[in-house]
Amino acid sequence: MKNRASPIKHHLSDQLLMAYAAGSLPEAFSLVVATHVSLCDECRALAEAYEAVGGAVLEAETAPMSDASLEACMARLDKPTTSVVNGKAHPRSVIPSPLAHYIGGDPKAIRWKPIGMGVRQAILPTGKGASARLLCIPAGQAVPDHGHRGLELTLVLQGAFRDDKDRFGPGDVEIADEADQHKPVAEAGCDCVCLAATDAPLRFRGIMPRLLQPIFRI
Ligand code: ZN
Ligand code: ZN
Numbered sequence: 001m002k003n004r005a006s007p008i009k010h011h012l013s014d015q016l017l018m019a020y021a022a023g024s025l026p027e028a029f030s031l032v033v034a035t036h037v038s039l040c041d042e043c044r045a046l047a048e049a050y051e052a053v054g055g056a057v058l059e060a061e062t063a064p065m066s067d068a069s070l071e072a073c074m075a076r077l078d079k080p081t082t083s084v085v086n087g088k089a090h091p092r093s094v095i096p097s098p099l100a101h102y103i104g105g106d107p108k109a110i111r112w113k114p115i116g117m118g119v120r121q122a123i124l125p126t127g128k129g130a131s132a133r134l135l136c137i138p139a140g141q142a143v144p145d146h147g148h149r150g151l152e153l154t155l156v157l158q159g160a161f162r163d164d165k166d167r168f169g170p171g172d173v174e175i176a177d178e179a180d181q182h183k184p185v186a187e188a189g190c191d192c193v194c195l196a197a198t199d200a201p202l203r204f205r206g207i208m209p210r211l212l213q214p215i216f217r218i
Contacts, residue, residue, distance in 0.1 A: 010172035012036055012043050016153075021050035026129030028197035032153040032173065034098035035195055039171040095157070099195060102126075103134075110134060115216045116208075117141060123217060130199040131217065137161065137186040137194070144209040145183040150200030152176040154184075159192035161185060181205075 012020075012033055019025045020033040037044045095107050102124045103110050112120040118138040126132045130151075137143060139159065153175055160169040163182040168174050176182065186192035202218055204210045209218075 006040065006042065006171075007169065008040050008042075008171040010166070010168055010174060011040065012173055013175060014046070016175070017043060017047050018050050021047050022054050026197075026199060027127040028124075028130035028132035029151070029153060029199070031098060031102065031124070031126060031132050032155050032195055032197045035096050035157075036155050036171065036173050038096045038098050099157075102132075112136060113216075115218070116212065117144075119143065121216065121218075126197075130197050132195065132197040133218075135192075135194045135196055137184070137192045139186055139191050140188045142183055142185040145181070145205045146209070147181040147203040147205075148176050148178055148198070148200070149203060150177070150198060152180075152196065152198045152202070154194050154196045157193045157195060159190040160187040161192050161194070162187065 016025070016029070016033055017037075020030055020037075023030075025033065033047075037047050095103060095105075103122070110122045112122050112134075115121050118141055120136045122134045124132040124134065134157075135143075137159075143161075153173060154168070155173045156168050156170050158170060160167055161184040162168070163174075163184045165174070165180075165182065167187075168184075174184075198218075201213060204213065
């Protein structure tokens with residue numbers, strides 16, 4: 001999934017987009033997907049196509065589909081509408097529209113809490129099953145080395161970070177799971193702001209982060 005016109009290099013997986021379109025993701029993951037989709041034409045087109053297919057499957061299950069409605073459905077696939085997925089990012093704002101609702105619409109209203117080494121977080125009010133937070137990592141600073149017990153989605157909103165996998169810049173999503181251990185480091189020059197969602201506590205290597213984990217709910 002490469003798009004030369006877009007600076008976004010790391011996209012959502014088809015499985016995530018399908019689950020999002022089907023409405024089966026926990027709210028926290030859905031928020032990350034909606035936010036990426038609002039920034040990425042490529043994933044937005046796919047999400048809309050999956051939504052159309054899902055709608056067609058539902059229709060087919062409840063009533064036999066006529067040739068005309070099948071044609072209409074295929075036409076929807078060819079020409080995605082913009083009605084279902086949230087709009088584009090607000091210009092000049094680091095906060096894309098799906099996220100704005102969760103922070104009261106104003107980046108200045110974000111209630112950051114320090115979690116050590118200059119890193120700040122703001123836990124977002126999402127439903128059960130997974131948690132979402134904004135993270136602000138000072139330029140050049142590392143997040144403690146950790147593994148994952150479940151799925152972790154990290155979307156960059158500002159700045160960039162690197163880990164042993166690659167560099168992740170604005171709009172990029174890193175998808176990490178049980179198999180991944182990493183130590184993200186914010187790039188020099190600009191604080192890195194990310195939206196991260198997890199469905200299980202992280203596994204930290206160091207003792208201090210492990211001790212602080214229950215306090216910071218990470
Ligand atoms: Zn994308
Ligand atoms: Zn991680």
